[in-house]
Amino acid sequence: MDxxxxxxxxxxGPVELFTTPTGKSRAVFRLACTPRFQRQGSWTDDQTIWMRITCWRNLADNVAESVNKGDPLIVTGKLRSAVWDDDDGHHQRLEIDADIVGHDLKRGVAVFRRVARTDDPEDADSAEQDPQELAGEPDALAAV
Incomplete structure (x- = not known):
């Protein structure tokens, strides 16, 4: 179960757009989440949580064209754990394979522009990804 x-x-930061060896689009960006709470009548920021967000195919292309540093977003997807070893030791981080990415309209306004659909099933938006798609990509295991 996911x-x-x-x-x-x-x-x-900026959205990074890559093309896999099989020609599929992959976009990666970081999302900063800073919880706020009231303490003794004043608002205080808690520790910022940084989450790496990965988008595939059509969603990746649309995110790369629509999202900029500082934009408030809402992201829904599958929580994943990335684990790798390198010269600096053993690493682990949580990531989200996004299904849905949208601007948080509580904090601003946006203009929506529909993209022409294709009938190619390979273009269907999906967070499901074959690990082989990452082979040979420069940041596949790099820390964010």
Whole structure:
């Protein structure tokens, strides 16, 4: 069973768009989530949580064209754990394979522009990804 999550936050940097060896699009960006709470009558920021977000295919192309650093977003997808070893030791981080990405309209306004559909089933939006798609990509295991 997949762990599905929804998270909101601000984009922490530019969206990076890649093309896999099989020609599929992959977009990656970081989302900063800073919980706020009231303490003794004043608002305080808690520790910022950084989450790596990965999008595939049509969603990746649309995110790369629509999302900029600082944008408030809401992201829904599958929670994943990435684990790897390198010269610096053993690493692990949580990531979200996004199914849905949208601007948080509580914090601003947006203009929607529909993209022409294709009938190619390979273009269907899906967070399901074959690990072989990452082979040979420069940041496939790099820490964000």
């Amino acid at each position: 762990a599905r999550v929804t998270i909101s936050g601000n984009v922490g």
